[in-house]
Amino acid sequence: MNKKRISIEDVAHRAKVSITTVSRVLNNVPSVSDKNRGKVEEAIAFLKFKPNVSAQRLARGVNNAIGLVMPGYPGIFHSFYAIEIIRGVGHSCETLKLDMVFHITNGFNPLNASNVGGIIFADIIENRKQVEAALATGTPCIVINNKVDDLDVGYIAIDNYAGGKMAADYLVSLGHKRIATVTGEMNTQSGLQRLEGFRDFLEKKNMPPPKEYIYHGDYSRRCARIAAEQFLGLKNPPTAVFAASDEMALEVIAVILEKGMKVPNDISVIGFDDNPACLYGPVAVTTIRQPLFKMAEEAVRRLNFIISGKSQSIKSEVFQPELVIRDSAAAPKH
Numbered sequence: 001m002n003k004k005r006i007s008i009e010d011v012a013h014r015a016k017v018s019i020t021t022v023s024r025v026l027n028n029v030p031s032v033s034d035k036n037r038g039k040v041e042e043a044i045a046f047l048k049f050k051p052n053v054s055a056q057r058l059a060r061g062v063n064n065a066i067g068l069v070m071p072g073y074p075g076i077f078h079s080f081y082a083i084e085i086i087r088g089v090g091h092s093c094e095t096l097k098l099d100m101v102f103h104i105t106n107g108f109n110p111l112n113a114s115n116v117g118g119i120i121f122a123d124i125i126e127n128r129k130q131v132e133a134a135l136a137t138g139t140p141c142i143v144i145n146n147k148v149d150d151l152d153v154g155y156i157a158i159d160n161y162a163g164g165k166m167a168a169d170y171l172v173s174l175g176h177k178r179i180a181t182v183t184g185e186m187n188t189q190s191g192l193q194r195l196e197g198f199r200d201f202l203e204k205k206n207m208p209p210p211k212e213y214i215y216h217g218d219y220s221r222r223c224a225r226i227a228a229e230q231f232l233g234l235k236n237p238p239t240a241v242f243a244a245s246d247e248m249a250l251e252v253i254a255v256i257l258e259k260g261m262k263v264p265n266d267i268s269v270i271g272f273d274d275n276p277a278c279l280y281g282p283v284a285v286t287t288i289r290q291p292l293f294k295m296a297e298e299a300v301r302r303l304n305f306i307i308s309g310k311s312q313s314i315k316s317e318v319f320q321p322e323l324v325i326r327d328s329a330a331a332p333k334h
Contacts, residue, residue: 006049008136015043019129020151023136064307065099066300067116071125072104079219080247080275081292085122085144088296096304105130113139117307120144120299125188140306142299142314145292146189154314156299158290160190163321164197167242167270167288170323172205175331176268180213180238182227182248191219194244194272213238217248224248228255239332240268246275249285253328257282264330274324284326291319 008026012019017036024032025040032040043049068089076082086102093100101116107126111134113119118140121131134141135153143155171179181198184191195214202209212234215227224243228251231238243249249271253263263269263283271278274289298317305311 006047008049008133010047011040011043011049014047015039019132019136023132023138024152026136064097065101065116066093066303067101067103067111067113067119068122069103069105069111069119069127069130070122071127072106076104080273080277081145081219081245082122084292085296088293089120089300091293092297092300096300098300098304113137118142118303120296120303121146122296123188123190124148140303140314142303144295144299147316147318154302155316156295156302156319157317158190158295158319158321160193160321161197161200163272163288163290164194164199164242164244165201166197166321166323167194167272168198168201170286170325171240171242171268171270171329172202172207174240174268174329176240177207177332178213178236178238179207179209179240179242180215180227180231181209181242182215182217182224182244182252184244185218186216191217191244198242217244219245219248221247221251224251225255228252232256232259232261238267239334240270240329243269243271246271246273246278246285246287249287249328250277250281253281253283253285263328265333268329268332270329272321278326283328286326286329287324289322289324295319 008019008022012022017039021032021036022040025037070082090100105127111130113134119134121141121143123145124131124143131141131151131153141153143153145157146155147157148155168179183195186192199209215230217223217227231241241252243252249269253269256263256267261267271285271287274287278285278287302314306314
């Protein structure tokens, strides 16, 4: 009868510590407390756990495959964000003669890190344990679109807070005082920080948005439609709307036009992403640009430095967003 293979998760469970702590003990990281180190060593001895980290690292030395792990969500293959990340990773892998292994995750299934030389996590949404487990095996990892300060992992992200603030600042500079927003998914760092930047700027200007001006969305066109209809149905509707993605901005504009109103004459709209679709709709959309393709390319390049032995660590970087002014935002008429 085959015995169950003891995993690093089993060690962490018995020791009552995180997977990251077990990894640090296995890799002799000095920051682990004596108490936790003792608990982990006891669990390893009791469970007879035998990590094969050195063999895995040796194997990775000749492994030219990059894993791209992306949290799954409805409409992923129609998402500008997902397509740009896949396109950027794929282009960089081809340039560097690397293979790409694409994995859509629900956050709970274990990852097989042994068949790749390194892993790119496109955001961390309910799959933090997968990141911890990959790091624990010694697999080089980097995270895109999420600033991670409590794990030993490099990241490449956009300053979403600054982006939300930038959108609010521009609309205020045009003279708007009644500004609403359709947020991104609140369990994502991008959705949360764009709202925080937007709201903080307005509060500092003594223009805090009322509760009915904030619709908690999920980056889908469906939620943007519902939000726009609610905004337009208010007794005192907004004169401007900040949508946390261009897809949502396009849908907000569609609803406004369906109601017989004009953008920006009646209501201004600003998006986030710089999706090329913003150029070809009924109104060219003013937006906040984030360099997704460049971020994905850079993630592969930095991961390859580790895999090829040219570097010992991955440097993190936060890109700054950029305001792109087009035709969908103007001064309010009233």
